[in-house]
Amino acid sequence: MTKKIEILPDLAGLIARSQQIILSKIETAIQERGIFTIALSGGSTPKPLYEAIASQNLPWDKIHVFWGDERYVPSTHPDSNEKMARQAWLDRVNIPAANIHAMPTLEGNPATSAAKHEQELQAFFQVKPGEFPALDVILLGMGDDAHTASLFPGTEALKVTDKLVTVGNKDSSQRLTFTYPFINAARCVMFVVAGANKRPALAQVFAPVADDFTYPSRLIKPQGEFWWLLDGLAGSELKS
Numbered sequence: 001m002t003k004k005i006e007i008l009p010d011l012a013g014l015i016a017r018s019q020q021i022i023l024s025k026i027e028t029a030i031q032e033r034g035i036f037t038i039a040l041s042g043g044s045t046p047k048p049l050y051e052a053i054a055s056q057n058l059p060w061d062k063i064h065v066f067w068g069d070e071r072y073v074p075s076t077h078p079d080s081n082e083k084m085a086r087q088a089w090l091d092r093v094n095i096p097a098a099n100i101h102a103m104p105t106l107e108g109n110p111a112t113s114a115a116k117h118e119q120e121l122q123a124f125f126q127v128k129p130g131e132f133p134a135l136d137v138i139l140l141g142m143g144d145d146a147h148t149a150s151l152f153p154g155t156e157a158l159k160v161t162d163k164l165v166t167v168g169n170k171d172s173s174q175r176l177t178f179t180y181p182f183i184n185a186a187r188c189v190m191f192v193v194a195g196a197n198k199r200p201a202l203a204q205v206f207a208p209v210a211d212d213f214t215y216p217s218r219l220i221k222p223q224g225e226f227w228w229l230l231d232g233l234a235g236s237e238l239k240s
């Protein structure tokens with residue numbers, strides 16, 4: 001599906017618009033399927049979005065939360081994406097513990113943890129190996145090197161197309177990440193990107209021709225709905 005680009009005037013506008021889209025997806029998914037599934041991104045941009053969603057009165061028992069990537073640290077570690085989302089959102093609402101599907105990071109080996117989470121996802125979505133289930137929403141950020149999730153430039157993770165979850169590496173720090181084919185299977189993919197420092201990477205990601213392995217966000221081409229939500233600083237050189 002063609003990407004929808006919206007450039008919001010500032011971070012507050014970006015967060016408000018992102019929340020508005022997510023809330024509409026929650027309503028539709030629960031009406032149609034009785035359940036809503038979302039994968040969260042880490043980093044700093046989405047924190048105010050998670051805080052805003054936490055203030056909503058939603059059918060939390062029908063909402064299931066996953067992560068599109070995770071640093072390979074315990075959930076108590078300051079770098080943990082799970083920790084950030086729990087503090088900003090999940091610990092503030094009455095969501096059942098069983099609806100929170102964190103990436104496992106305590107097996108001592110990222111590949112083991114990735115395989116474990118793969119099985120957990122296959123069981124939850126009732127799919128067989130090689131099948132890619134569709135989450136309702138996958139939230140993504142983008143680094144200033146054009147990485148997304150933990151799909152970093154030039155890494156082996158970019159070559160994994162037969163799995164849901166694989167090991168990502170940012171320099172020496174190990175991570176778990178959804179693969180790009182799994183991300184592309186989602187009903188709706190939303191990039192939420194802010195800051196002038198993202199402009200050069202966005203120019204490459206939006207360029208008619210550039211190398212996907214150098215700019216991994218180019219690999220995200222979902223069949224479903226595809227949103228690029230940018231603040232004015234990030235999107236100033238793009239047309240919405």
Ligand SMILES: O=C(O)[C@H](O)[C@@H](O)[C@H](O)[C@H](O)COP(=O)(O)O
Nearest residue numbers: 042043044045141142143148149
């Ligand atoms: O685990 C992570 O760090 C994220 O999932 C990562 O992909 C993030 O979305 C980008 O690095 C943007 O991060 P900022 O929002 O902090 O710029």
